[in-house]
Amino acid sequence: MRRSIATVCLSGDLAEKLRAAAAAGFDGVELFEPDLVAGEMSPEEVKALADRLGVTLDLYQPFRDAEGVTEPEFADVLRRAEAKFRLMQRLGITTMLVCSNVATASVDDDEVSAGQLRRLGDLAQGYRVRLAYEALAWGRFVDDYRRSWRIVELADHPAVGICLDSFHILSRGHDPAAIEDVPGDKIFFVQLADAPLLSLDYLSWSRHHRVFPGEGGFDLPGFTAHLLRAGYTGPLSLEVFNDVFRQTDVHRTAVHALRSLIWVEDQARRALPAGAQTPDTGPGEALDASSLLPATAATGIDFVEIRCEDPSSVEMVLDRLGLTFRGVHRSKPVGLWTSGAARIIVNQQQAHGAEPHLSAVGITVPDLTAATVRAHRLKAPPVHRRTLSAEVALEAVLAPDGTEIFFGDATTAAWVAEFAGGSDLGGTEGPEDADAPTGGITGVDHVNLSGAWEDFDEAVLFYTSVLGLTAGSATHVPGPRGLVRSQVMTSEDGAVRVPLNVSPTLDTGPALQHVALACPDLRAVVRRARERGLVMLPVPQNYYDDLDARFDLDPELLAELRDLHVLYDRDAEGEYLNAYCPTVGQVFVELVQRSPGYAGYGAGNAPVRLAAQSRR
Structure with a gap:
């Protein structure tokens, strides 16, 4: 065929x-x-x-x-x-x-x-x-x-x-x-x-x-x-x-x-049922089960990379959130920050004049060979980075929005040892660690990517075909300069969540992207970050008046949310708390606490966040 x-x-x-x-x-x-x-x-x-x-x-x-x-x-x-x-x-x-x-x-x-x-x-x-x-x-x-x-x-x-x-x-x-x-x-x-x-x-x-x-x-x-x-x-x-x-x-x-x-x-x-008889194929790549290896289900987010010329503003946010600096890569101007399973790479390579922006995401897969072969057969452009002979070579492809997608598995986990102190990533370095009983940041909840309107459909197909993610229904969130189109791509078990956004064409500012970090006790993380001097994105008082009317929250909880600038959502399956760090360049960090049954992203809170970011 x-x-x-x-x-x-x-x-x-x-x-x-x-x-x-x-x-x-x-x-x-x-x-x-x-x-x-x-x-x-x-x-x-x-x-x-x-x-x-x-x-x-x-x-x-x-x-x-x-x-x-x-x-x-x-x-x-x-x-x-x-x-x-x-x-x-x-x-x-x-x-x-x-x-x-x-x-x-x-x-x-x-x-x-x-x-x-x-x-x-x-x-x-x-x-x-x-x-x-x-x-x-x-x-x-x-x-x-x-x-x-x-x-x-x-x-x-x-x-x-x-x-x-x-x-x-x-x-x-x-x-x-x-x-x-x-x-x-x-x-x-x-x-x-x-x-x-x-x-x-x-x-x-x-x-x-x-x-x-x-x-x-x-x-x-x-x-x-x-x-x-x-x-x-x-x-x-x-x-x-x-x-x-x-x-x-x-x-x-x-x-x-x-x-x-x-x-x-x-x-x-x-x-087709196993063993079904179908016509012989003709010229071109064979239309049979061997033409593509099965999509290997993404099992998690290995790392998120932020690229910029001057990393000081990004590192300030990460430090005040309580992430630990693990050191600089032994052969590249690249730093690693971690907390639990959350790994944030700050990359200064080829970043002359660049503001902080989300440049790469590492995805863990059960079968690295199958994932990379499938990506190349689907015509995903390969990404090449300089790697010395003693370093782990990570396979990567370029997504339509320009994000580099790296594949990793158990055989590539040794890359963390290439950072000074990077061999000790088990969460044993003090009270700020993700495993501490007082709570902290435990991993990446989702990565939110923004692209041009003309790339949106291609991006949906890319994440569906190459990574085997499933596209949810498209939604539109009102912002100060128009509607923001959003579509969430998720793995079957929710281990990988990638919301894709398209900003209004009249929005002349940078397309913001963000990484959402998971916290079992978000309010404790925000309190400690505030003590270190981090000012969260201010949320207007009108929001909390409306929140009280919608959910009839306990007055003490409502007062604490208002004081900490934490947003809240709830559905029949559970609760969702989130808070936003200040934007640096084209990227910001969101903190997330979700009940196990809650599958959303606090969509009703997004207009409040967009308006607050626009004001600042």
């Missing part, structure tokens, strides 16, 4: 799109007609470029308003089609997408539509062209793939088959199981697109809100599994109309697209 992409998914002119698709590793492309019409290359030049790049031209699309018309109108259909067939011969393309009629259809009769497709097939056959008939979600009469298949069956022509598009099927809520009733050799082409679940007219939804597989709400692995069971062996092609992708870097989008296709193929294979 081959991997293809429609040129409409990518920015740039046709030559740029072909080069990007080839460089990313696609086997072929489907040619969107406006890309040819608006370009300067002749059809022969387009074919020659594709041949040099090693990509096939798999589909010419779209051909519209072909069936369900009167005889005088159909005569014009044949005239238009013959011109396109001659053009396709020049391009070397043998399959054309024929969309169900949305504009000129006036005859709601399957026999009429089938007869017209049969006659169109006779004409196409003379040019060695096949017709892939597709039911558009907004078709005038034909908007269901099961009806389009019935019409193709009635046409009973070797040059007439169907095209199945996941958006047109799943957006209308049609059951894709009937795909398995279609003979695989009559499915001439397949187009894949995901989409968020919206209440919107189908045309607007399709033209502006499609996303790559794994980034929306459709079950594309299940959809693809039906195709495999049907015996389909043609290309799997991405057709994603999206305003963002047509504005972003063409090469990056092409890699992003291929990652999504590899992921959905792998998920589809794994959705």
Whole structure:
């Protein structure tokens, strides 16, 4: 089975799109007609470029308003089609997408539509062209793939088959199981697109809100599994109309697209019963269980790294919070601070002029080899850092937001010994230690990352496919300069939590990121930090008046929360307390105390935090 992409998914002119698709590793492309019409290359030049790049031209699309018309109108259909067939011969393309009629259809009769497709097939056959008939979600009469298949069956022509598009099927809520009733050799082409679940007219939804597989709400692995069971062996092609992708870097989008296709193929294979018979694969990376090693469940956060030229402001916060300085790396200007399982690296390498910002996260996995091989097969860009021969070499890849993601396991734990005093990390150095009965910081609760709006969908796919995290529902939090979009990525057991945020486009300040440190007794940590001179982010008195009205807290507890500038939330499963340290550069530290059953992040408190940070 081959991997293809429609040129409409990518920015740039046709030559740029072909080069990007080839460089990313696609086997072929489907040619969107406006890309040819608006370009300067002749059809022969387009074919020659594709041949040099090693990509096939798999589909010419779209051909519209072909069936369900009167005889005088159909005569014009044949005239238009013959011109396109001659053009396709020049391009070397043998399959054309024929969309169900949305504009000129006036005859709601399957026999009429089938007869017209049969006659169109006779004409196409003379040019060695096949017709892939597709039911558009907004078709005038034909908007269901099961009806389009019935019409193709009635046409009973070797040059007439169907095209199945996941958006047109799943957006209308049609059951894709009937795909398995279609003979695989009559499915001439397949187009894949995901989409968020919206209440919107189908045309607007399709033209502006499609996303790559794994980034929306459709079950594309299940959809693809039906195709495999049907015996389909043609290309799997991405057709994603999206305003963002047509504005972003063409090469990056092409890699992003291929990652999504590899992921959905792998998920589809794994959705099949063990031993299920599926078609043989063709050129390109094999579509079988060995194409991707299983996603190894992330088991924890090994470390968080903050990079900056001047670490003094960061180190002041960490020191006053009670973390212990473990020393400087033996060969790099990098310091390590710890408390319990919380490890914060402060990195001055390649940081000239840089304000403090969150630059890397270490993730522990049960199988380091599987995790790194999977990441590379999913086209995650590798990160290279200088490592001496006696030092632990940590594998890392670059996330779409620029964060470096390092993989670690029991074999890499020795990296901590590379810091002066780093061999003693067992929590035995005094009363401020995380294991002390008076409480303290015990680990990392979550890491909150912020990125550009155009990278958000790609980031969701990255953390889903590469790290095996699950995406929660997207939420929007009101801030002083607009809504902040947030989506939480979590491991199955909650050991790794990564909320992803997108700040409003009108927010001209730095995109803030933060690390949330877990505390079994948050109020004790805040009191000790205040004694050392740390001033927590001030919370307005109005918040506590509202808190009292919402939760009817014990007056003594409410007074203590107000005094310490600690925020509070509660649901049916438990409680959540949090407090915020001052922002330094583009990063801040949050302190968190959560009941075991509480799975949220105090979302109702986020507007208060955003407003307070904006004021300061």
